[in-house]
Amino acid sequence: MTLTADEEVTASGALGRTPCLVIDVEVAGEQYRRIAAAFAGAQIHYAVKANPEPALLRALVEAGCRFDVASRAEIDLCLAAGASPAALSYGHPIKKPGDIAYAYARGVRLFAFDSEGELGKIVAHAPGSGVICRLLASSQGARWPLSRKFGCTPDMAIDLMKSAARQGLDPAGLAFHVGSQQLDPGRWEPSVALAADIFRTLEQSGHRPRILNAGGGFPVDYRVSALPITAYAAAIEAAMSRHFGRDRPALMIEPGRYIAAPAGVLHAEVVLIARKSYEDESRWVYLDVGRFGGLAETEDEAIQYALATTRDDGPMGPVILAGPTCDSVDIMYQHAHYELPLSLKAGDVVRILGTGAYTATYASVGFNGFPPLRTQIT
Amino acid sequence: MTLTADEEVTASGALGRTPCLVIDVEVAGEQYRRIAAAFAGAQIHYAVKANPEPALLRALVEAGCRFDVASRAEIDLCLAAGASPAALSYGHPIKKPGDIAYAYARGVRLFAFDSEGELGKIVAHAPGSGVICRLLASSQGARWPLSRKFGCTPDMAIDLMKSAARQGLDPAGLAFHVGSQQLDPGRWEPSVALAADIFRTLEQSGHRPRILNAGGGFPVDYRVSALPITAYAAAIEAAMSRHFGRDRPALMIEPGRYIAAPAGVLHAEVVLIARKSYEDESRWVYLDVGRFGGLAETEDEAIQYALATTRDDGPMGPVILAGPTCDSVDIMYQHAHYELPLSLKAGDVVRILGTGAYTATYASVGFNGFPPLRTQIT
Numbered sequence: 001m002t003l004t005a006d007e008e009v010t011a012s013g014a015l016g017r018t019p020c021l022v023i024d025v026e027v028a029g030e031q032y033r034r035i036a037a038a039f040a041g042a043q044i045h046y047a048v049k050a051n052p053e054p055a056l057l058r059a060l061v062e063a064g065c066r067f068d069v070a071s072r073a074e075i076d077l078c079l080a081a082g083a084s085p086a087a088l089s090y091g092h093p094i095k096k097p098g099d100i101a102y103a104y105a106r107g108v109r110l111f112a113f114d115s116e117g118e119l120g121k122i123v124a125h126a127p128g129s130g131v132i133c134r135l136l137a138s139s140q141g142a143r144w145p146l147s148r149k150f151g152c153t154p155d156m157a158i159d160l161m162k163s164a165a166r167q168g169l170d171p172a173g174l175a176f177h178v179g180s181q182q183l184d185p186g187r188w189e190p191s192v193a194l195a196a197d198i199f200r201t202l203e204q205s206g207h208r209p210r211i212l213n214a215g216g217g218f219p220v221d222y223r224v225s226a227l228p229i230t231a232y233a234a235a236i237e238a239a240m241s242r243h244f245g246r247d248r249p250a251l252m253i254e255p256g257r258y259i260a261a262p263a264g265v266l267h268a269e270v271v272l273i274a275r276k277s278y279e280d281e282s283r284w285v286y287l288d289v290g291r292f293g294g295l296a297e298t299e300d301e302a303i304q305y306a307l308a309t310t311r312d313d314g315p316m317g318p319v320i321l322a323g324p325t326c327d328s329v330d331i332m333y334q335h336a337h338y339e340l341p342l343s344l345k346a347g348d349v350v351r352i353l354g355t356g357a358y359t360a361t362y363a364s365v366g367f368n369g370f371p372p373l374r375t376q377i378t
Numbered sequence: 379m380t381l382t383a384d385e386e387v388t389a390s391g392a393l394g395r396t397p398c399l400v401i402d403v404e405v406a407g408e409q410y411r412r413i414a415a416a417f418a419g420a421q422i423h424y425a426v427k428a429n430p431e432p433a434l435l436r437a438l439v440e441a442g443c444r445f446d447v448a449s450r451a452e453i454d455l456c457l458a459a460g461a462s463p464a465a466l467s468y469g470h471p472i473k474k475p476g477d478i479a480y481a482y483a484r485g486v487r488l489f490a491f492d493s494e495g496e497l498g499k500i501v502a503h504a505p506g507s508g509v510i511c512r513l514l515a516s517s518q519g520a521r522w523p524l525s526r527k528f529g530c531t532p533d534m535a536i537d538l539m540k541s542a543a544r545q546g547l548d549p550a551g552l553a554f555h556v557g558s559q560q561l562d563p564g565r566w567e568p569s570v571a572l573a574a575d576i577f578r579t580l581e582q583s584g585h586r587p588r589i590l591n592a593g594g595g596f597p598v599d600y601r602v603s604a605l606p607i608t609a610y611a612a613a614i615e616a617a618m619s620r621h622f623g624r625d626r627p628a629l630m631i632e633p634g635r636y637i638a639a640p641a642g643v644l645h646a647e648v649v650l651i652a653r654k655s656y657e658d659e660s661r662w663v664y665l666d667v668g669r670f671g672g673l674a675e676t677e678d679e680a681i682q683y684a685l686a687t688t689r690d691d692g693p694m695g696p697v698i699l700a701g702p703t704c705d706s707v708d709i710m711y712q713h714a715h716y717e718l719p720l721s722l723k724a725g726d727v728v729r730i731l732g733t734g735a736y737t738a739t740y741a742s743v744g745f746n747g748f749p750p751l752r753t754q755i756t
Contacts, residue, residue: 048747049703049704049705049745049746049747052744052747069747070703070704070746070747071746071747071748072747073744073747073748073749074746074747077747091704092704092746093704094649094650094664094702094704095649095650096647096649096666097724097725114652114654115650115652115653115654116652117650117651117652117724118650118652121724136654136655147706147707147709147712148654149662149700149706149708149709150704150706151654152654152655153654153655153656153657155655155656156654156655156656269474271472271473271474272472272473272493272495272496273495274492274493274494274495274496275493276492276493276514276526276529276530276531276534277514277530277531277533277534278531278533278534279531284527286472288474292674292740296670296742299677299707322527324472325427325448326427326448326469326470326471326472326528327427328525328527328528329525329677330527331525331527334525346475346495346499347475360743361742361743361744361745361746362670362742362745363742363743364674364739364740364741364742364743365738365739365741365742365743365750366430366451366739367427367739367740368427368448368449368452368470368739369426369427369430369447369448369449369450369451369452369455370449370451371451372743
């Protein structure tokens, strides 16, 4: 992808100093409308952790989006952006008691959990609230896979939901997550099937959970393109029909990356291009942003962003892409076979595309004395 | 290790909210004096990136320490702490031209480099300065190993040093780094030998480099203890004698972790203890600090901190230790066989020992809406 001369002026001139994440909130709004259309009738909760930029949250409130929050600060940001507390789900299964009380006091009435310990806190600090129990799910096929950190086994989930009801909570539903940037549309079905089994078991003991939260994970185009969102919606719709039949719960989803990633372009400057030996085929290209400045998802080269420069119409050659800190793990791509123009030079701007999610808030406060990533709204 | 009742009061009472990194600057001063005594006559440059806390820098200035800086902000911090510009080495081999000019304007006269491109910038923006060429070194044996991001091959280093002289710079010396938390005292020798060869080659063409910067990497006690610093000093001293004989350059070292790590204790609160299946032997222990809040060096479980609670005199059991964010990679120790008291409960304080280095500045600005790690000085 080659920038036009005008874009270059914007990038290095009007833009000001790099690194800078430029967010186009209209793109986020379009992405919301696209996923809402694909999942007609579903409750769409934007995962605020992907990018909590106030202007972006305001645009999503206006578009009718709901929100998945993970902390006090995210609750405050959503409410400040005009969201109703009823549109908020506290989707993080691990919370301090004070955080639950804080959310409850502000009107939040839907909480995730996956353990007896967490349930006790919700009983104590958010009495009568709706709770959604998170199931352990396989995240095979995801570029940013999930560990066993969240979610419990089915037998435990059944016990926990019954326990929630006994303690005066509303056992509203079940949740699972198939891993972020999940490329395989078939990955949701096993958890939908599992959830349907648990719903039936719970119904036999008189409980009527009514929400299935199928999480996030919906992929975006990076260096490799994803299927259109309709492919994932169709696969989940088919799984819902197959496993729940006519007695379907409401579907809830929590897209974060899908809404925020395409809205962002990170403008970085080439600090140095070097070979470290006369035999090196690859050039080392050092940018002024790296793993500690916002590109944390390049850990293990998991998320591979597309790059654009003003010189992309010339011949290209292999590079190793590294960040600006004096830390030697601050390397983005060493094995992923990236190529950049042979004419690229120090001072040039490299645009890192699709960087609207999981970047700005991941940046360190000041590792090596480099300031955090700046965001600019267009 | 068990806290006394008094320590517990301090930890959870006077300390205020967790997570909080408590830094004892006197410990940092002691560590400086210890390493300065072990490396008698060497120039000790504290690697500011390890912990740039102003009070800590002031204590080191008073103790007579020099500084290794990696950015404008670190230069400003050192000068504000009372350091002389002559005591500063800009040890980061990759800098923006403006950063070199900034350093030069403030009196810095010693710069690292490892490529022709960087050399050109130093010639242009720091004329006449001393330069130290960084060699590629093996970091085998280090807990936080270095990649090939920094350092060039010996033949290139020779050419670069000659080129530096031709362009009016002072080819002051060579540098290498054996990897951080390097436990093996024998790891410095191969690079000392290599540097001695290069010194001799340069002397044959009339150059007289006078500094060997043996970098940092000096290990501290974490869960596993390191050898005393005197063991590393003795090994390096022996290598210097063996390979340089009587015609020895001045030795320069850049300890960061060695000085800062033992000065810090991170106080964290247990947010939740849970089992996620009835078959789980290990408990999941979720703290209010994790990989995105300052414990970045637990990536791949590389740095394994010692833990202390008030309940350590009771029976212990296996745990998986995870952080507070809703990100499933935010796990510190899953395979490292950590154990914590069976009586541990949510709300308890866990002290993470030896956390003075590479923690506070690694913390994210606000991932998941959690504020950055707070530092408190004692």
